[in-house]
Amino acid sequence: MSTRQTRDLPARREQVRRRFEQSRRTRKPRSRIPDSFWAAAVKRAHTYGIHRTARALRVDYYSLKKRIEAESITTTKMPDGDAMATFLELAPSADHGFAAVVVAPVDFRKGIDGLAHVCKEVLKHDPFGGWVFVFRNRPATALKVLVYDGQGFWLCHKRLSSGRFRWWPTASTAAAKTLAAHQLQVLFSAGNPDATQAAPTWRPVGPAA
Numbered sequence: 001m002s003t004r005q006t007r008d009l010p011a012r013r014e015q016v017r018r019r020f021e022q023s024r025r026t027r028k029p030r031s032r033i034p035d036s037f038w039a040a041a042v043k044r045a046h047t048y049g050i051h052r053t054a055r056a057l058r059v060d061y062y063s064l065k066k067r068i069e070a071e072s073i074t075t076t077k078m079p080d081g082d083a084m085a086t087f088l089e090l091a092p093s094a095d096h097g098f099a100a101v102v103v104a105p106v107d108f109r110k111g112i113d114g115l116a117h118v119c120k121e122v123l124k125h126d127p128f129g130g131w132v133f134v135f136r137n138r139p140a141t142a143l144k145v146l147v148y149d150g151q152g153f154w155l156c157h158k159r160l161s162s163g164r165f166r167w168w169p170t171a172s173t174a175a176a177k178t179l180a181a182h183q184l185q186v187l188f189s190a191g192n193p194d195a196t197q198a199a200p201t202w203r204p205v206g207p208a209a
Contacts, residue, residue, distance in 0.1 A: 099132040099184045100176040106135045112153045115146045140164040167192040
C-alpha cells in the first residue's frame with residue numbers, strides 16, 4: 001500500500017489497519033485471523049464499502065464479503081441497537097397440508113409474482129392459502145420457497161455451496177408432492193424426506209369442525 005493511500009485513510013480505519021499489520025507480524029504463519037479482527041473489518045466495510053476496506057486492510061475481498069453476508073442472514077439490528085435472531089415460522093394451513101414441492105424445475109429468474117402464477121395456474125393452488133411452495137432450479141443446486149403469511153409474501157432462496165438436492169419427486173399424476181413440517185426440514189438440508197421414519201400423524205391440524 002502506498003504512503004498516499006495510507007495517508008488518505010480515515011483515522012478509525014487506519015487504527016484497524018495497524019491492528020491487522022501488527023497481527024500479521026506476531027501470529028504464526030498460516031494461522032487464522034482472529035474473529036475480533038474480522039468483526040472490526042466488517043464494521044468498517046459497512047461504512048466504507050467492502051472493496052475499499054479489503055484493499056486497505058489487505059484481506060481477501062470474498063472472505064470479507066462472506067462475513068458480511070453471514071452477519072446479515074443470522075442477525076438484524078433493532079431500533080435500540082440490540083441484536084435479534086431472525087427466523088421464519090411456518091404454520092400448517094387450514095386444509096391440513098403444509099408444503100407443496102413442485103415437481104418440474106422452474107426458471108429462477110421468476111420472482112414472487114411469477115412463482116405465485118405457477119402456484120395458481122400449474123398447481124391449481126391458491127398462493128394466498130398459507131401453503132409453503134418449494135421450487136428448484138434445473139441443475140438441482142438451489143431452492144426457492146414461497147409462502148404467504150397474511151400480510152405479504154416471503155421468498156427465500158437457498159443455493160448449495162457444493163453438491164445437489166438428491167431427492168426430488170418425479171412426475172406422475174400430480175404436479176407437486178405434499179410434505180409435512182419435519183420432512184421439509186430434511187429437504188432443506190438436501191436430505192431425503194421419504195426416509196425420515198418419523199411417527200405417523202395422530203390427528204391432522206386444522207380448524208375445529
